Amino acid sequence: MSNTSEFDAEGIVFVDPDEEVRRQTKAVFEGRVQLLESIADAEDSVIAGDADVVFIGPSLATAEGVAEAAALSELDPAVIVVLAAPVDVAGDVLRAAIRSGLNDVVEAPLTIAAVTEALSAAERTQRRRVEAPPPEPRKPMAEGRLITVMAAKGGSGKTVFASNVATLLARWGDPDRVVIADADLQFGDVALVLQVDPKHTVVNAAKEGEKLDAQFLETVLATTASGMRVLAAPLEPAFADEVPTVTYTRILGMLREMFDYVIVDTAPSLDERLLAILDKSDTVLFVVDMDLPSVKNAKLALETLRILNYPANKIKLVLNRSNSKARLDVDEIERSLRLPISASVPSDGLVPASINEGIPIVESHPKSKPAKAFEDVTRILLEARQQPQEGQKKRRFGR
Ligand SMILES: Nc1ncnc2c1ncn2[C@@H]1O[C@H](COP(=O)(O)OP(=O)(O)O)[C@@H](O)[C@H]1O
Numbered sequence: 001m002s003n004t005s006e007f008d009a010e011g012i013v014f015v016d017p018d019e020e021v022r023r024q025t026k027a028v029f030e031g032r033v034q035l036l037e038s039i040a041d042a043e044d045s046v047i048a049g050d051a052d053v054v055f056i057g058p059s060l061a062t063a064e065g066v067a068e069a070a071a072l073s074e075l076d077p078a079v080i081v082v083l084a085a086p087v088d089v090a091g092d093v094l095r096a097a098i099r100s101g102l103n104d105v106v107e108a109p110l111t112i113a114a115v116t117e118a119l120s121a122a123e124r125t126q127r128r129r130v131e132a133p134p135p136e137p138r139k140p141m142a143e144g145r146l147i148t149v150m151a152a153k154g155g156s157g158k159t160v161f162a163s164n165v166a167t168l169l170a171r172w173g174d175p176d177r178v179v180i181a182d183a184d185l186q187f188g189d190v191a192l193v194l195q196v197d198p199k200h201t202v203v204n205a206a207k208e209g210e211k212l213d214a215q216f217l218e219t220v221l222a223t224t225a226s227g228m229r230v231l232a233a234p235l236e237p238a239f240a241d242e243v244p245t246v247t248y249t250r251i252l253g254m255l256r257e258m259f260d261y262v263i264v265d266t267a268p269s270l271d272e273r274l275l276a277i278l279d280k281s282d283t284v285l286f287v288v289d290m291d292l293p294s295v296k297n298a299k300l301a302l303e304t305l306r307i308l309n310y311p312a313n314k315i316k317l318v319l320n321r322s323n324s325k326a327r328l329d330v331d332e333i334e335r336s337l338r339l340p341i342s343a344s345v346p347s348d349g350l351v352p353a354s355i356n357e358g359i360p361i362v363e364s365h366p367k368s369k370p371a372k373a374f375e376d377v378t379r380i381l382l383e384a385r386q387q388p389q390e391g392q393k394k395r396r397f398g399r
């Protein structure tokens with residue numbers, strides 16, 4: 001590039017106390033670069049944000065000049081400072097210029113070609129120097145994922161699954177981005193199992209009615225030792241009536257905007273509330289305890305969902321107490337339920353112990369078999385997230 005018409009002089013400053021040097025430079029750049037008399041003036045220009053690149057003229061190619069120029073680049077590390085030195089500049093001045101961190105030294109008098117070349121080289125190093133450190137701002141996902149844990153029978157292990165999966169999602173990601181919501185509005189025990197003493201519950205959120213916003217909802221949430229949030233169930237069964245289904249699903253919708261993962265623990269009845277929650281869910285973790293009544297109920301519940309045309313691909317069947325002596329085999333269960341089993345968690349005395357302790361087993365005994373199995377379950381949920389959504393709507397139960 002050798003003519004001034006293509007040259008972008010914006011933000012370029014040339015400093016030289018010698019009037020004749022400034023006059024020549026002005027001629028070369030057709031008056032388009034800013035000409036200043038002293039480095040002090042250049043400092044003002046940098047502070048004002050007017051200068052991106054400062055060329056230090058040949059009259060300042062001295063030890064003092066270089067020291068002042070170096071101070072200038074310290075003032076704002078994003079500013080490029082280049083020394084335009086005469087051909088016969090003293091070697092020690094050159095070395096000082098390089099040591100003091102000036103971006104470049106070019107030959108005076110300046111030409112447009114030299115300036116253009118110096119700029120592209122300086123910009124490359126500058127980008128490495130200035131742009132490398134600032135970390136990328138964390139981009140929250142557009143919408144969080146709603147994972148509902150259900151079972152067709154009480155005591156199947158829903159709360160154990162929900163609390164361990166949530167704990168793992170928090171540990172593998174950002175605890176601040178995970179919330180567990182207790183939708184067992186009468187007998188919910190998520191807060192108990194995670195050992196939080198909730199000051200507020202979902203009832204406080206529901207009472208806000210139409211006024212409820214994310215800011216208020218945030219204040220209702222409790223925080224566990226591991227840093228994730230809990231939307232606790234009402235403190236008494238009677239209070240469940242104060243949380244209508246529309247309100248609850250609206251709250252879940254808000255949580256999904258506030259968090260990357262919303263884990264919903266549920267009550268063991270396939271009622272209108274659960275169906276509304278399932279409608280909103282991305283994935284359903286369906287826990288089947290390994291005993292006959294549990295398998296029978298699971299079959300009935302899955303039939304109901306089939307009749308309602310609920311997408312089968314959202315459902316992940318997981319087996320609990322898979323090593324129990326129920327004399328049921330996995331193939332038989334899969335055939336009966338017409339869905340594959342995605343993962344199995346063995347029965348282990350450490351599980352009830354962890355419940356009593358208030359520390360999920362994935363935290364208290366991360367190397368135990370059940371903890372490893374919960375890792376499998378969580379991995380399956382993460383994989384489900386990555387699956388393409390296209391064409392999935394068409395697939396239905398058992399087809
Ligand atoms: N894999 C397991 N091994 C041993 N005990 C378990 C296991 N899963 C659940 N439990 C126990 O079963 C009981 C019911 O589990 P819970 O998660 O509360 O069921 P739900 O929420 O479905 O009613 C709890 O006391 C829990 O400790």
Ligand SMILES: [Mg+2]
Binds near residue numbers: 160
């Ligand atoms: Mg429960």
